[in-house]
Amino acid sequence: MINPAKRTKSIELSQIRKMFEITNPDAINLGIGEPDFNVPENIKNAMIESINNNDTHYTPNKGYIELREEIAKKFKNDNNISTDPENIIVTVGASEALYMCAQAFIEKGDDVLLPNPSFLSYEACIKLSEGNIIPVDCKMENGFKLKYEDVSEKITKNTKAIILNSPSNPTGAVMDKEDIKAIAELSMDNNFLIISDEIYEKIIYDKKHYSPAEWSENVITLNGFSKTYAMTGLRIGYLTANEYLCEELLKIHQYNIACANTTSQRGAYEALTGPQNEVEKMVREFKRRRDLIVKRLNEIGHETVNAEGAFYVFPKIEDDTFVKRAAAAGVITVPGGAFGSNGNGHVRMSYANSYENISKAMDIIEEISHE
Ligand SMILES: Cc1ncc(COP(=O)(O)O)c(C=O)c1O
Known part of the structure; x- marks a missing residue:
């Protein structure tokens, strides 16, 4: 066996990517780190x-x-x-x-x-x-x-x-x-x-x-x-x-x-x-989704900051079993602890998914949160 360099050994492959590989392809993916839009024509x-x-x-x-x-x-x-x-x-x-x-x-x-x-x-x-x-x-x-x-x-x-x-x-x-x-x-x-x-x-x-x-x-x-x-x-x-x-x-x-x-x-x-109208359209749509996801999460009882940018929210969810239960129920999210110790007790949710899917995902989260 060839030993890797110590610096290579000191890091691990992304757990997030690994998680996506094993989850149900029909689940609503709120784990995504990229826009769900296509490259402008x-x-x-x-x-x-x-x-x-x-x-x-x-x-x-x-x-x-x-x-x-x-x-x-x-x-x-x-x-x-x-x-x-x-x-x-x-x-x-x-x-x-x-x-x-x-x-x-x-x-x-x-x-x-x-x-x-x-x-x-x-x-x-x-x-x-x-x-x-x-x-x-x-x-x-x-x-x-x-x-x-x-x-x-x-x-x-x-x-x-x-x-x-x-x-x-x-x-x-x-x-x-x-x-x-x-x-x-x-x-x-x-x-x-x-x-x-x-x-x-x-x-x-x-x-x-x-x-x-x-x-x-x-x-x-x-x-x-x-x-x-x-x-x-x-x-x-x-x-x-x-x-x-x-x-x-x-x-x-x-x-x-x-x-x-x-x-x-x-x-x-x-x-x-070239024209920037596609970017403006995308940002308007992200804002509409941000408003929805923040409102729904707070109503469900998961305290969520009204994030001012990117396409992520970071609700406070202290239940360690949440990410697994949500995935089993059909919503993929990422445990906040993956991003550093201060992320423990939080879950990252991306709203780079359609308004309808976010709405459905929130219904599922509401259900599993009150089980
Ligand atoms: C904060 C941050 N920086 C950099 C990147 C990587 O971007 P790129 O696709 O340009 O390599 C990402 C991708 O998710 C990101 O979230």
């Missing part, structure tokens, strides 16, 4: 056309310049970040961008602050880089928002980085502007890196999204097309940071994947330059 057509034009060769390592120019405009318009196409790297989803950040900047002994609960890949990427995870509580009483005070008390000389994710997976929490700004300023005063995962930026209700890079030089901003344009399987994302940070990130990207795939880059260009 204009984006599909741009990709088909690019293949027919034999646009299937390597691109520059950082990605097509036309695409990076559009991304730079997007950063300026949406995020108030002034960047240069040379300081943008087009990646294989936000996932690759995240892995690049960890590989390029985290090493053995570095402390990395991580919101608790948070997206599973963060912990795995930090462990693969042999960094130490320092959890920072996202408290239900604060609507699961990461607060400046909770971050600042965890900063030491050994703090290398923090990962921010607003809107958040798994809670749907959207951080307040003052906390983002204060944490950004703290990163300058204490010289640590902010890895800001803004993949759910556009899926946000009645609130404005803010990027820490507006106030700090020490930020790598990650984003992608998976959630906003329902392009999950096309694996396309991007990041920006200052020149020095970008050069180090490019080393990891260049030797790992060379460049993101041509077809998806053409689709991404169309996504940014």
